[in-house]
Every structure is written in structure tokens, then in C-alpha cells.
Amino acid sequence: MIGLGLIGGSVLRAAAAVGRGVWGATASAADAEAAAADGFDASTDVEAALRRAAERDALVVLAVPLTAVEEVLRAVAVCAPSCLLTDVTSVKTGVLTAARAFAPNARYVGGHPMAGTAESGWRAGDAALFGGAAWVVCVEDDTDLGAWAEVARLAIDLGSHVVPLTAATHDEAVARISHLPHLLAAVLAAVGADGGPVAMALAAGSYTDGTRVAATRPALVRAMTEGNREALLPVIDEALGRLGALRGSLASTGGLAVSIESGYEGAQALAAARQATLSGVRVALGAPDARDGLRALGERGGRITSLTEDTAVGEVP
Amino acid sequence: MIGLGLIGGSVLRAAAAVGRGVWGATASAADAEAAAADGFDASTDVEAALRRAAERDALVVLAVPLTAVEEVLRAVAVCAPSCLLTDVTSVKTGVLTAARAFAPNARYVGGHPMAGTAESGWRAGDAALFGGAAWVVCVEDDTDLGAWAEVARLAIDLGSHVVPLTAATHDEAVARISHLPHLLAAVLAAVGADGGPVAMALAAGSYTDGTRVAATRPALVRAMTEGNREALLPVIDEALGRLGALRGSLASTGGLAVSIESGYEGAQALAAARQATLSGVRVALGAPDARDGLRALGERGGRITSLTEDTAVGEVP
Known part of the structure; x- marks a missing residue:
């Protein structure tokens, strides 16, 4: 986790709660101290956290303000250039463009959990924040579906359902x-x-x-x-x-x-x-038209609720 | 009570609950039946209800849709021409104008409880609807302050605080x-x-x-x-x-x-x-500038919370 405010702090707590190995870094000394005091592996050393992610091929989640995204992407390019990368910011086209420009080798998949409160900072975080929420996980024409499935799995592990959409549609x-x-x-x-x-x-x-x-x-x-x-x-x-x-x-x-x-x-x-009645639907992630199938599901108001090794399982109205 | 929908039905229940003698009439047979089934004195004979109010010098409360106000005011002019009259509709200038035109001898004082729900009809009513709500009771230059106090007392009896304002300010x-x-x-x-x-x-x-x-x-x-x-x-x-x-x-x-x-x-x-701290204030209703005093209190964001025989007692920020 890069960024330990409301959303980043909630992802860190929720991911730890489901048994994932997690560590975080943030430019905010206050948030880093508060997270460490709560027993989490947290620091203000963003570069060290990224290097560690590169070593372990961990999923890097950017939860920094939109205005700080470019700077962190530059650090990603230096410290974890080909990492599996997602973010939780509320706008997706701008971050996609920035990721392509500043961390072009990262396996980036945009994300946006539709959850939040008016509060901010680590102390406002809550492991239950994502329960029942829609979490957009972006599918572009060049999205690596293996990376997409990793990000979708995180969202589902945290209690959300996944809505596959392009950044522009989001x-x-x-x-x-x-x-x-x-x-x-x-x-x-x-x-x-x-x-x-x-x-x-x-x-x-x-x-x-x-x-x-x-x-x-x-x-x-x-x-x-x-x-x-x-x-x-x-x-x-x-x-x-x-x-x-x-x-x-x-x-x-x-x-x-x-x-x-x-x-x-x-x-x-x-x-x-x-209140719509939903019907079950499956998308084979290895199929040549898998990206179209995922996006069509999202555009119809559907959602992915689980993932097997090669299939996204969901429902549509 | 003329009109036994959400607001009228709630006023009738709440007034009965504090021991007032109440009876109601409505153009809606369904609401009249439902109110009667709940043990209230209710009918579809608006004229009879108004005549009874005239005989007993009762306070008539109009709780009909704005579009039906004129018709009911014409009935007031025939059946209870000089009655003590208020209403609970959400617009005040139009009703004031209509009251002056169609029931010119009624002692009319406009009212509006700032409470409601998205529901409608007798069955949606609730005696507790007005608890803690602001209830505007209008003060015009020619308002009879005795009549005003009667209407304000009803609002306070029902759990509201009274905000004195002109119809235009409301x-x-x-x-x-x-x-x-x-x-x-x-x-x-x-x-x-x-x-x-x-x-x-x-x-x-x-x-x-x-x-x-x-x-x-x-x-x-x-x-x-x-x-x-x-x-x-x-x-x-x-x-x-x-x-x-x-x-x-x-x-x-x-x-x-x-x-x-x-x-x-x-x-x-x-x-x-x-969250403002409020200070106590009293307005003597017999004073020559009582109307100005009441309106000034309302315009400052104040409220009347009780009434003695000749004084309105309230608080202002």
C-alpha cells in the first residue's frame, strides 16, 4: 500500500484481515505512525516499500491523492518498474495516461472502490468499508488479464463486487x-x-x-x-x-x-x-474476446462476484 | 381538521394524544373510513365539520392540498365565517391571499410544520411527526395576536417549536x-x-x-x-x-x-x-410592537418554545 489515508488504510486493514501479507508506506508521518501504532508494517519510506514489492512480485496499490500520483509513479518506475500495479483513485483516465507515461513497464490495472466517507486519514479507516460496494477494475484493449484477475481478486477478497469497465466509461x-x-x-x-x-x-x-x-x-x-x-x-x-x-x-x-x-x-x-433480478454469467479469461465480454457485462450493469483460476463468475440484470 | 392525509392525520392524532377535543372531515372517503376505523370522529362532510367548529369556536386547521384550498375556504366563509383558522400547507403567501379573498372574516393565521415524509394518506400519519420540528406560524401586520397564540399553542402542544415569520419571508x-x-x-x-x-x-x-x-x-x-x-x-x-x-x-x-x-x-x-448556543428571550404579546418583536426573533433564527397567557417565551442564537 502506498498511501495510508481513509481508503489506503482501509485496504491495508481489510487485506490483513483476510490473511494477506501487507506493508504500507505514506508521505504522511502522522498516518505512518498511527498505522504502526496499530501494529501494521508501515513507514514513510515509499521507495523501500516499492523495492520490497518488486523483490516479492507483490501487488502495489496506490492510494495517494490524485495530485500525488505522478510523483509516486516516477518512484515506481525506478524502484519497481515491472510490478503489478493498481490504484484506488476516483478518476481513471488521468491515472491510466500517467501510468503509461511514467511507469510504462508496470502491469497497471486501474481500480476504484465506490466507497468512502466524509472523513480522512488512517484513523478514519475501516476494514469493513468495502463490504457490498462496487469496485471498478478497468479493462482496456491492452490490459493483461492475469494482472486484471489479481486486482479483481483483491476487491472480491475485501467484500466488494467487481465492475469491469474502460477508464473512459468509468x-x-x-x-x-x-x-x-x-x-x-x-x-x-x-x-x-x-x-x-x-x-x-x-x-x-x-x-x-x-x-x-x-x-x-x-x-x-x-x-x-x-x-x-x-x-x-x-x-x-x-x-x-x-x-x-x-x-x-x-x-x-x-x-x-x-x-x-x-x-x-x-x-x-x-x-x-x-431490485433487479440477476442471472448468472461466466467469462472465460483465456478467450480471445474476454476483454469485450467483461466490459459488456459491466456496461449492462453486471458484476463479477468470484474468480476461479481461469473464469470470472458474475451476474447481470 | 379539514383534510386527513399525512399531515392532517398526524395533527389529528397528536392533538387527540395531548387531550384536545378533535374531529375531522376530508374529501377522501378512504382517509375518512381509515380514521374512523382507528376510533377518530371523522367523516366526509366538510360543511358539517365546519359548522360544528363555528358553534364551539374551535380552531379550524386546513390540511388539504394547495390546489383544494380555495374550495375549502369558500366553505369556511359559508359555514364558519369568523372562525379561528390556520393551515399546514407548504406555501404561505398564496394561502394568505386566498384566505383574505374567500374567507375575509376568518381569524386566519398561516402555519407550516417543517416535517413530513415521502408517504401520504391517513395510514402514513404519526402523532410523533412534529416532535422537534420547526413550525412556522405567520405574523402579518394585521395578524390578531390572540389567534396567533392559539395556533402557536397547538404547534407547541404537538412537540414543535414555533418560528414567527411573515408569509413572504417563509x-x-x-x-x-x-x-x-x-x-x-x-x-x-x-x-x-x-x-x-x-x-x-x-x-x-x-x-x-x-x-x-x-x-x-x-x-x-x-x-x-x-x-x-x-x-x-x-x-x-x-x-x-x-x-x-x-x-x-x-x-x-x-x-x-x-x-x-x-x-x-x-x-x-x-x-x-x-450547534449555536441559544439565549432566552420573551416577547410580551400585548406590547404595541409585539408583531415586530416576534418577526425579529424568527428572522434571527430564533424560536418560541412556550407561551404563558400574555407572553411568548423562546430562545435566539
Whole structure:
């Protein structure tokens, strides 16, 4: 583990809990000390941790802020140039591009567990954080499926199910369901607070829910939204278009039926997806079209729930 | 009680639970039957219920949908023309105007308990719904403070604290903290669902929270947002302005610091308001400036928590 904050610290704990040999390093002396005090093999020597991974052919997991990824990849290229490498950052295209540029010989497979809290740092970590979560493990045209299976196995060992997608498909989806929610929460929290003490005194459930993630540390929100600029801009435009249409409709006819019904249908779509009946499916990892098969499964809303030596076993709606 | 849905049914139960004599009528035969089956004095004869209120000088509470208010006010004018009258609808200026027009001799005081659920109908009601909630009780320049105190006493008896505001101030605040949250949730739910099965499969906490109220019955959301058009339009414009500025910033400089920090500060403002230390305050209801005193208290984020015969006792941040 490189990085021992909320996510890195949770992966380290969870991997240790299922019996994996783990060690970690982080630029944060506070997190390294806290992890060591909890009995983990942790230090601030990132290069030594990477060299040890190279010696043992261990899976290296980058759990550093997006802004620190390039620097750590440069260290990977020096200390563990051909290592098995994944990451847990919330944007995937940028990290893929950086991995190709700065650690071109690493067997890199992008990853993103869809789990987190508003907290940060080692102390906020929790071995149970990934239970029941979706964990995207990226499949590009040149992805080594042996490396992919190793990363998918880690995610499944930690209690998640695996969603195979390209980095680009991941980034487009998280723009909609993670980055836009953070930005709308920020807008709502600012407009609400502009209403002063009266607005704060009357705020109830709809406002509390709608602004909850606005309390996330700004640096984290900036890293994920600014780092996903290309996919996020058209999604913001969709939101602007819908909000503008709604405004126009209220101003002209006074009616909001279309906008409110669309939102209601969207809410029903989420509920339906969560209640869908799933059918079993298997993808042979040695087949020539295995990458297409994995991605097609992910794009249909499916998931991998276990792995045999040569087969990914999952389910699709 | 006129109207025995979620809110009306909850008021009826809660008022009965504190020993008040209550009876109800509703246009919904299903709700009337369900209330009667639960042992309450309930019927579908709204006019008879109003005549009985006139005979006994009872407080009439309108808990009908906003779209039915005018019709019920016309019945009030015929059956209980000078009754003590309040309502629990989510928009106050429109009801005030309608009360002045259609039941001009009623001693009307607008009310709005900031409590609810996504459910509806008698069966969804709960005597505990109002515990700890803010209940706006409107103070206009011509409000009869004796009538105001009667309505405030009902709210306090039911476990709420009272926020005295004009109808216009109420409507402006709820546009920010209730109506805009519903509209942004609708926009988010529509943009998210447009991402198809992948987006639904990856949706986690930020999306679930941000879209929760999009699952509210569309007719309810339409009634409150369309009914508060005048106050809501400038608030939607503020949101559009902030979202547009954010979009421009991401497209040009790539930075979102200002927008995200504003949202974070907004979230801190809500947390600060909820943790504020409160000081006791008293407003003598017989004083010439009592209406100003009550409204000033509400505008500072204060609340009335009890009433003696001639004094409102409360607290302000």
C-alpha cells in the first residue's frame, strides 16, 4: 500500500484481515505512525516499500491523492518498474495516461472502490468499508488479464463486487453519479446559506440530505472533479440544460410537470436497478474476446462476484 | 381538521394524544373510513365539520392540498365565517391571499410544520411527526395576536417549536431549503438515469442522498414548487448562476476552488446554526410592537418554545 489515508488504510486493514501479507508506506508521518501504532508494517519510506514489492512480485496499490500520483509513479518506475500495479483513485483516465507515461513497464490495472466517507486519514479507516460496494477494475484493449484477475481478486477478497469497465466509461459514469452530486450539493449549500439564519432554522430533511456531501473536505472534491474535467463538463451542461428548461417552464407556463416527472422516473430507475433480478454469467479469461465480454457485462450493469483460476463468475440484470 | 392525509392525520392524532377535543372531515372517503376505523370522529362532510367548529369556536386547521384550498375556504366563509383558522400547507403567501379573498372574516393565521415524509394518506400519519420540528406560524401586520397564540399553542402542544415569520419571508426561505432541494434532486436523478445501467450500478452514497427526495410523489412536489413560483424563480436563478459560474471556471481555468469552498462554507453554516448556543428571550404579546418583536426573533433564527397567557417565551442564537 502506498498511501495510508481513509481508503489506503482501509485496504491495508481489510487485506490483513483476510490473511494477506501487507506493508504500507505514506508521505504522511502522522498516518505512518498511527498505522504502526496499530501494529501494521508501515513507514514513510515509499521507495523501500516499492523495492520490497518488486523483490516479492507483490501487488502495489496506490492510494495517494490524485495530485500525488505522478510523483509516486516516477518512484515506481525506478524502484519497481515491472510490478503489478493498481490504484484506488476516483478518476481513471488521468491515472491510466500517467501510468503509461511514467511507469510504462508496470502491469497497471486501474481500480476504484465506490466507497468512502466524509472523513480522512488512517484513523478514519475501516476494514469493513468495502463490504457490498462496487469496485471498478478497468479493462482496456491492452490490459493483461492475469494482472486484471489479481486486482479483481483483491476487491472480491475485501467484500466488494467487481465492475469491469474502460477508464473512459468509468469516468463518464462517476461524473454523473458522484461528481455532479458533489457539485449540486455545493451549489445548494451556498444558495441555502445565502438565505441566512431563517433558512438555516427551517432546513429539514430535503436540505440536510441534499447538502450532506458539501461537508466533504474541499481538497478531495476538487481533486476528483478537476481531475475528471473532460467527462464532467458535458454532464454539468446536461444539468444546466435541465435546470434552465425547468426555470423557463416555471417562468412561462408556471408548470413543472415534465421536470418533476423526469426526476421521479430517474428515482424509480435507481430503485429498479437495485431490485433487479440477476442471472448468472461466466467469462472465460483465456478467450480471445474476454476483454469485450467483461466490459459488456459491466456496461449492462453486471458484476463479477468470484474468480476461479481461469473464469470470472458474475451476474447481470 | 379539514383534510386527513399525512399531515392532517398526524395533527389529528397528536392533538387527540395531548387531550384536545378533535374531529375531522376530508374529501377522501378512504382517509375518512381509515380514521374512523382507528376510533377518530371523522367523516366526509366538510360543511358539517365546519359548522360544528363555528358553534364551539374551535380552531379550524386546513390540511388539504394547495390546489383544494380555495374550495375549502369558500366553505369556511359559508359555514364558519369568523372562525379561528390556520393551515399546514407548504406555501404561505398564496394561502394568505386566498384566505383574505374567500374567507375575509376568518381569524386566519398561516402555519407550516417543517416535517413530513415521502408517504401520504391517513395510514402514513404519526402523532410523533412534529416532535422537534420547526413550525412556522405567520405574523402579518394585521395578524390578531390572540389567534396567533392559539395556533402557536397547538404547534407547541404537538412537540414543535414555533418560528414567527411573515408569509413572504417563509416562502423565500422554503424556496431555498425545501423547493430548490427537490428540484436539484429531480435534475440529478434525471441526469444520473441518463447514464444508464453503468451509472445506476456505480451509484453510491452521494447519489442516493442527492436524489432521495426525487422519489416524492410528483403531485406533491408540483404543488409546492408551482405554488411558490414568485419566490422560487430568483432562487433557481441563483442556483443557475452558481452552476454556470462553476461550469465556466472548470472549462476555462480548470479550477473549482471558489465553488467548492462556497459549498463547504454553506455546510459549515448549517452545522454552526444547529450547534449555536441559544439565549432566552420573551416577547410580551400585548406590547404595541409585539408583531415586530416576534418577526425579529424568527428572522434571527430564533424560536418560541412556550407561551404563558400574555407572553411568548423562546430562545435566539
